[in-house]
Amino acid sequence: MGDRFTSLYAVRSGFFKSSGLRDNGRDQVTRFSMTGDVLGLDGIGQEHHICNTVALEDSDVCAIPFAGLQELAHEIPSLQREFHRAMSREIVRERGVMFLLGSMNAEERLAMFLLNLSRRFAASGYSSSEFHLRMTREEIGSYLGQKLETVSRIFSRFQQEGLIGVQQKYIRILDSAGLERVMARDSD
Amino acid sequence: MGDRFTSLYAVRSGFFKSSGLRDNGRDQVTRFSMTGDVLGLDGIGQEHHICNTVALEDSDVCAIPFAGLQELAHEIPSLQREFHRAMSREIVRERGVMFLLGSMNAEERLAMFLLNLSRRFAASGYSSSEFHLRMTREEIGSYLGQKLETVSRIFSRFQQEGLIGVQQKYIRILDSAGLERVMARDSD
DNA sequence: CGGTTTCTTGATTGGGATCAATAGGAGTGG
DNA sequence: CCACTCCTATTGATCCCAATCAAGAAACCG
Numbered sequence: 001m002g003d004r005f006t007s008l009y010a011v012r013s014g015f016f017k018s019s020g021l022r023d024n025g026r027d028q029v030t031r032f033s034m035t036g037d038v039l040g041l042d043g044i045g046q047e048h049h050i051c052n053t054v055a056l057e058d059s060d061v062c063a064i065p066f067a068g069l070q071e072l073a074h075e076i077p078s079l080q081r082e083f084h085r086a087m088s089r090e091i092v093r094e095r096g097v098m099f100l101l102g103s104m105n106a107e108e109r110l111a112m113f114l115l116n117l118s119r120r121f122a123a124s125g126y127s128s129s130e131f132h133l134r135m136t137r138e139e140i141g142s143y144l145g146q147k148l149e150t151v152s153r154i155f156s157r158f159q160q161e162g163l164i165g166v167q168q169k170y171i172r173i174l175d176s177a178g179l180e181r182v183m184a185r186d187s188d
Numbered sequence: 189m190g191d192r193f194t195s196l197y198a199v200r201s202g203f204f205k206s207s208g209l210r211d212n213g214r215d216q217v218t219r220f221s222m223t224g225d226v227l228g229l230d231g232i233g234q235e236h237h238i239c240n241t242v243a244l245e246d247s248d249v250c251a252i253p254f255a256g257l258q259e260l261a262h263e264i265p266s267l268q269r270e271f272h273r274a275m276s277r278e279i280v281r282e283r284g285v286m287f288l289l290g291s292m293n294a295e296e297r298l299a300m301f302l303l304n305l306s307r308r309f310a311a312s313g314y315s316s317s318e319f320h321l322r323m324t325r326e327e328i329g330s331y332l333g334q335k336l337e338t339v340s341r342i343f344s345r346f347q348q349e350g351l352i353g354v355q356q357k358y359i360r361i362l363d364s365a366g367l368e369r370v371m372a373r374d375s376d
Numbered sequence: 377c378g379g380t381t382t383c384t385t386g387a388t389t390g391g392g393a394t395c396a397a398t399a400g401g402a403g404t405g406g
Numbered sequence: 407c408c409a410c411t412c413c414t415a416t417t418g419a420t421c422c423c424a425a426t427c428a429a430g431a432a433a434c435c436g
Binding site: 020022026028030041042043044045046050051072074077078084085086087089091093094095097098099101102105108120125138144145 | 208210214218229230231232233235238239258262264267268272273274275276277278279280282283285286287289290291330331332334
Binding site: 377378379380381382383384385386387388389390391392393394395396397398399400401402403404405406 | 407408409410411412413414415416417418419420421422423424425426427428429430431432433434435436
């Protein structure tokens with residue numbers, strides 16, 4: 001964070017968390033990234049990065065010097081288009097998080113979080129039904145706008161209800177349809 | 189929302205709200221836009237718009253056909269750069285809302301909201317210290333992730349504390365430094 | 377005007393935060 | 407291999423902020 005923006009970073013493998021620090025020292029996890037995600041798009045506007053990103057396991061990234069990308073994109077329209085799509089997708093992704101934080105309760109948030117992780121692991125060729133969480137309960141809570149105790153409690157509740165299996169950081173999705181139901185529960 | 193993406197829209201004057209509808213009918217205000225803001229960037233990725241935007245007063249927008257913009261930007265590097273900045277700024281803006289929703293209490297949210305509005309009115313050449321809210325309490329609440337009663341209560345509280353003057357939709361900022369203090373209150 | 381929407385304010389409730397104590401790993405060094 | 411420490415997770419008890427329920431009041435509008 002604060003470093004001059006020069007490159008984008010495409011995740012080739014591994015797992016990352018990004019967090020932003022605010023005025024008075026409060027900071028918040030804004031994203032978990034894995035294979036295929038592009039990091040650093042936020043830096044283009046003010047020429048400086050606005051968040052820190054840390055690898056949570058051994059990882060590989062491909063640094064893409066932005067100036068070079070621009071030149072190349074000027075020659076190759078399909079690359080330009082793909083770059084614009086990536087930015088737009090980032091906007092849409094954050095829109096989803098805004099929705100989560102603005103109008104879902106604790107259970108709904110965690111259900112959405114798990115389903116989202118599951119889907120992304122599947123997209124990267126891993127199992128969608130069991131995986132190892134790379135982040136702590138506190139980091140999950142920070143991302144979801146809740147406290148680590150709440151995260152822990154709801155994991156336990158989901159387990160009691162047979163929706164998931166939890167053993168520390170090892171998670172099994174036992175009833176993804178059930179999680180969908182929790183997430184979409186009509187709370188009006 | 190759902191319409192095919194063809195154009196961006198630059199706000200020339202007026203005031204807008206954008207809202208997204210979710211699975212089960214819940215919807216949420218995701219943005220208030222005014223002069224200088226660009227609408228529609230979210231549509232690039234999936235070729236369809238993902239939110240509705242409604243004018244809250246007589247307004248003017250300039251529709252910018254995206255295909256044409258791309259051609260022009262290909263010729264004019266500075267335009268291309270400005271376009272990228274606009275997208276990146278949108279990402280950063282949403283990051284700010286995520287932070288607001290994820291780690292601020294009701295008073296802090298409303299203080300931030302008012303200061304943000306004030307700053308943007310000033311940037312558009314209007315008074316930063318008094319303005320007319322175009323949206324209802326319910327819409328403010330939806331944007332800030334709280335209920336309309338809470339918004340109303342906190343307006344009253346701020347007024348009692350001499351931070352602002354409230355008369356329905358007419359707002360006067362009496363002590364912006366005080367609002368800053370409320371917003372940045374060290375709540376750890 | 378009467379009807380409707382929006383806003384304010386009070387009383388009560390409830391979900392998640394906070395405080396607190398314990399347990400479980402993981403890593404280190406003996 | 408065990409003893410020790412540190413970090414992380416779980417679970418219980420209590421508290422508090424904002425949601426909910428409810429009733430008026432104020433503004434807007436045809």
